[in-house]
Amino acid sequence: MTSDSFFENIQPGRNFFYDIVLIDGLHLDEQVIRDVENSLKWLAPGGTIVLHDCNPLTQAAQDEEYRHNTLWNGTVWRAWAKLRASRTDLFMLTVDADHGVGVIQRGRQDVFGIGSNQVLDFDFLDRNRSELLHLVSPVEFFKGLDELPAARAAGRARRAIVNRVFHRILGLPRLLRLRHAPPPGEDGG
Numbered sequence: 001m002t003s004d005s006f007f008e009n010i011q012p013g014r015n016f017f018y019d020i021v022l023i024d025g026l027h028l029d030e031q032v033i034r035d036v037e038n039s040l041k042w043l044a045p046g047g048t049i050v051l052h053d054c055n056p057l058t059q060a061a062q063d064e065e066y067r068h069n070t071l072w073n074g075t076v077w078r079a080w081a082k083l084r085a086s087r088t089d090l091f092m093l094t095v096d097a098d099h100g101v102g103v104i105q106r107g108r109q110d111v112f113g114i115g116s117n118q119v120l121d122f123d124f125l126d127r128n129r130s131e132l133l134h135l136v137s138p139v140e141f142f143k144g145l146d147e148l149p150a151a152r153a154a155g156r157a158r159r160a161i162v163n164r165v166f167h168r169i170l171g172l173p174r175l176l177r178l179r180h181a182p183p184p185g186e187d188g189g
């Protein structure tokens with residue numbers, strides 16, 4: 001099932017919202033923006049969207065064209081850039097691990113200004129990577145977990161659950177191990 005049809009057919013009962021949504025589907029920016037916007041509609045107060053593949057390290061990895069059996073992050077980062085440039089109502093950071101693990105919560109951010117004529121190419125990403133992605137090391141991320149906007153918005157019990165999920169899916173040993181891109185030829189994403 002595609003994410004679009006999932007969201008079209010969602011029929012939750014009352015009080016049905018998600019604490020964590022992982023987006024790691026079609027790695028093309030328009031789809032990713034749609035996935036983020038749809039997820040926000042069903043995100044619990046204090047919820048988090050985790051967006052994989054925000055930090056491609058090579059030009060080829062962020063090609064629009066899917067290439068089988070090679071590392072392919074696609075144009076996820078462009079979706080990120082567009083949201084970073086426009087959504088003052090979101091808080092966004094990227095954990096600098098495993099192809100870039102984006103974390104999106106309701107909150108606020110000083111947007112990253114991008115001129116309307118700016119071409120979103122790899123050179124632009126490379127020049128602005130740290131600030132555009134709001135890159136944070138895994139160690140910093142875990143240190144600041146309880147200070148994130150969602151943690152403050154969530155009750156104690158819910159915060160404990162979400163933090164446990166973070167530790168499970170973004171566990172520090174795993175993040176540190178995956179910090180570096182796998183050798184050429186190995187599947188990515």
Ligand SMILES: C[S@@+](CC[C@H](N)C(=O)[O-])C[C@H]1O[C@@H](n2cnc3c(N)ncnc32)[C@H](O)[C@@H]1O
Nearest residue numbers: 001002003004022023024025026027031188189
């Ligand atoms: C990079 S893989 C991620 C796999 C997943 N995170 C996991 O751990 O199993 C991307 C997956 O998204 C699926 N996919 C592609 N386009 C999609 C879409 N529009 N909606 C939902 N899933 C999609 C692909 O079939 C593929 O299984």
